[in-house]
Amino acid sequence: MQPLIDNARSFGQRPEEFAKLAEGQSPEVLFITCSDSRVVPALITGARPGQLFELRTAGNIVPPYTSGRPTGEAATIEYAVEVLGVRDVVVCGHSHCGAVGALVRGDDLSAVPAVREWLAHVVPEPATGRPDDPTVAEAVQHHVLAQLLRLRSYPCVEQRLRDGRLTLRGWYYEVHTGSVREHRADTDSFESL
Numbered sequence: 001m002q003p004l005i006d007n008a009r010s011f012g013q014r015p016e017e018f019a020k021l022a023e024g025q026s027p028e029v030l031f032i033t034c035s036d037s038r039v040v041p042a043l044i045t046g047a048r049p050g051q052l053f054e055l056r057t058a059g060n061i062v063p064p065y066t067s068g069r070p071t072g073e074a075a076t077i078e079y080a081v082e083v084l085g086v087r088d089v090v091v092c093g094h095s096h097c098g099a100v101g102a103l104v105r106g107d108d109l110s111a112v113p114a115v116r117e118w119l120a121h122v123v124p125e126p127a128t129g130r131p132d133d134p135t136v137a138e139a140v141q142h143h144v145l146a147q148l149l150r151l152r153s154y155p156c157v158e159q160r161l162r163d164g165r166l167t168l169r170g171w172y173y174e175v176h177t178g179s180v181r182e183h184r185a186d187t188d189s190f191e192s193l
Contacts, residue, residue, distance in 0.1 A: 018049070027053040030080035032147070033092040034060040034099070038175045041092070053080045059099025060091060062147045063121045065154045074154065081156040081166065089151060092171040092180075093144040095135040104139045122146070137172070141190050144170040145183065 031041045032055045041052055055076045063073050080086045093100070099119055102109060109116035122143065148168050151157050160166035170183035172190045181190035 021049055025050050025053070025084065027051055027080075027084060028087050029053065030055065030077065030084075030086045030089045031092065032057070032060055032062060032077075032089065033173075034058065034094055034097060036094060036097065036175075038096075039092070039094050039173060044092075044173060044178075044180060053084060053086060055080075058115065058118055059097060059122065060093055060144070060147060061099070061118065061121050062091070062150045064150060077151070077154055078156050081154075081160055085165075087165065088167045088169060089157070090169045090171055091144050091147045091151065092173055093140040093147075094173040095137055095140065095175050097136055097140050097143075100140050100143050101134075101136045104136055135174070135176070137174075141170075141172050141183070144172060148183075 027050060029047075029052050031045070031052045033039050033041055035056045035058050041047065041054055045052065053076075055073060057073060061073075062077070063071055065074060077089075080089070099115075099122075101107075102115075103119060103122060109119065148170050151168060152161065157166065157168075161168070170190070172181045172183075173179075174181075180193050182193050183190050
């Protein structure tokens with residue numbers, strides 16, 4: 001923890017770099033990814049403060065949209081799309097994902113009931129892939145596509161897609177190589193950016 005504290009102390013000693021941020025934000029991208037500590041959106045994309053609006057959830061899960069029962073995730077998506085007017089939404093899954101791996105392997109999650117209930121949002125479950133594959137690449141990629149489909153059910157997303165003001169993108173990040181692949185609809189495969 002001490003290196004993090006040391007950096008935080010020196011971080012605030014460069015106020016001139018951050019003064020413009022007080023004027024507001026206008027990110028172009030909503031970046032939805034996993035809470036996994038190995039996945040760092042700004043590091044992956046090279047984004048500077050103010051360029052990405054982030055939503056991080058265990059397993060980069062986009063929960064179903066339900067009117068009358070808002071979630072923090074739905075509020076974040078709606079704010080990014082309606083208020084900030086992001087032009088792109090990226091759902092980024094990653095190799096070695098514990099959440100997707102637990103589903104593929106059929107792990108017993110009774111000791112972590114909140115995790116078990118959260119993962120129940122994964123429909124359909126990523127049944128593809130080999131349980132012995134530590135990267136769970138195929139299952140994660142399938143999962144990313146399922147989350148993109150789920151995003152389409154959000155009214156604000158559906159409207160912006162119909163108007164041509166929003167693009168959805170599916171990414172797969174390999175934590176062991178640093179490479180990023182994007183889903184291409186024309187080939188229905190994840191290819192290098």
